[in-house]
Amino acid sequence: MRRRARICSLKVDMYSESTTAKRGRDFSREVKNNSNSCKRRKVSPEAAAGKCDLFDALPDDLVLCILSKFSSTTTCPADFASLLITCKRLNSLGLHSMVLSKASTKMLGVSAKNWSESAHRFLKQCADSGNVEASYTLGMIRFYCLQNRGSGASLMAKAAINSHSPALYSLAVIQFNGSGGSKNDKDLRAGVALCARAAFLGHIDALRELGHCLQDGYGVRQNIAEGRRFLVQANARELAAVLSIPPTALTTRSWLTWNPLTNHRHVTGTSPAACPLLSDFGCNVPAPEAHPASRFMTEWFAARSGEPGPGLRLCSHVGCGRPETRKHEFRRCSVCGAVNYCSRACQAMDWKMRHKAECAPVERWLDENGEHEADGGHGNGNGNANVEMEGNVDYEGNAMDES
Template sequence: MQRSHLSLIRVGGMGSGTARCFCSESKPCKRSRVQFDEAEYSGEKACLFDCLPDDIVLSILCYLSASADCPSDLVSVMKTCKRMNRLGKNPLVLEKATLKSISIRVENWSPPAHKFLKRCVRAGNVEACYLLGMIECYCLGLRGDGCHTHTRKGLSYLLRASRRGHAAATYSLAVIFFNGTGMGKSQENLSTGFSLCQRATQLGYVDAMRELGHCLQDGYGVAKDVPRGRRLLLDANTRELAVSRSSRPVASAAALPGEGSSRSEYCYLHSDFGCDVPAPEVHPANRFMAEWFQTRQNLGESVRLCANANCSRPETRRFEFRVCSMCALACYCSRACQAVHWKTVHSAACTAAIAARRVRIFNNALARFE
């Protein structure tokens, strides 16, 4: 006899294993901790879900996965009993899982977590394709042992997401081809990167617009076309401002250019570096990379990351990334990241770094005379 327990209430943290059964309210479950142990279940009263046929429970689980907002929502259900585990793994459920419900943190990364994401990818979940693609390409692929299985897998996942219209995945592929990540730089890769960037621009991805705008302005990977480049940068700024305005309450939204701000004579929309808007929330894929390499760096490995904190892509070979030409300290995966980072952080830090270096050179010169 199979017994199942469904927890539709949120439990703290993934893997904490506390799922309370709320399905039979007149006779609440005595045990709050549920495990797979068969013997553990014997003698307990069956709950209401046991009377429901699989397809009904499945549709409830689909609803749950489509609205879940943390990984423990799904995982705790799958941990309740064998039946829920079987139904929770159904491709119909995994295909609908939200980005938040599959956004596993580095501290929870484990072979089962990897397997779970692979299952979501197989079920056709586009967000999972992007997330696992980035993890395979940048985190697991970067082992330096000459084994590119993870990189290849990651690329195929990103490609799958891109084919289904995922803008961020398309842009990520563009960055990979621009930098020749795992394949080396070539003119062929550069033009592939350029057409991918164009595709991501058509999908309305701000970073891609900015990257393409700078490429056209500088004639990088494509014939120089300054007016078209300027127009794309303007488009990127406009879209960024619109997104920031629609996603935040009016009171905290950035002032429109010329809207009573002290620098009203300056129009952000024409800036090379984007509008003066608060940085968007970091995407789970980027957060994963940042945390992953933070842990590695604590262990003494040195990997150079893109200085843009909203990106944190790592270099996969030495001198892969572009470096700030003024201070030669900050490095970037792309022009888009450099532009955004200059606007938000680096313009001040760079001047300070240059000033510090001048002082150092001056002091060294003085010391030689003494």
């Protein structure tokens, strides 16, 4: 019995030793694998000892997917910049083409006061990654601010090919005015075609511009009924855009009320930030938010005394920011001569927001050189009849004249 018990104890000891050795080998192999994995990721010696951070263990594809979602929803460039300086891995993956191609419009909204070569390179990198918003924004900055016309127009065309409606409309404005060239470089038919494409994609300013072109026969055969239809459609889309805004985001408490005495909707208190373009139908909607490219141009030229160059003028609509590329490129109000616009859409917006209360008729107005530039009259920039606004109501003296 003693001999049998001794043999059993020897077997148990041998089994326990072999099990312990096997477990030791497995543990050593696991530590070695973790160490090699950490070395490949170039982490600290502490991590190589078996203390890897869970973030370092995430695959790159998953991190890129998360960063792409972040870049498409962030509301300012500072948030994305804070992400890039977090660690080396986020800095390298954050500049991946997959992430930059998804960058939102607000993330690309660089301020003019913070403009630098690094900001220029970042927008260029986003544009090269296939981001159409970056192509449009950088194209506008190069064309109007940096006066690099060819490169700017090419970037806008790149965005327009990808059905970017603001780029299509901006190219239409360039064709209508012959921007970057002479007066003879205007191509009205090309401008109408680009405008029609942008309007088909739902761009409100393009709808309004196309409506005025059809009403006046500017670059297209005159069709007043069809032009009015486009103007009403622009109003409807504008109202739909406002109704989609959450009530908490509106600056006014109640921008639309009902008056039972007059049996139509009216505004009880107009906010200075409101844009009553729909007052024809009893509505007063908040002013639309300007595109980051327009805000950049406005800030850029405001820092330069509001003058894009000797004898050049800015579009009088505060939400536009476009400057003239040659003297007398934009059309002036032929009644007061105090304002000028790059397009009929900007004229309609500014008339309802501001100029209607300021326009004062004069017999003659002078240009910057003190010479008579044009007579105050009732012809518009197209050489046709009085300008009409949405809702079948005539503008009160808000005609435009070619400078």
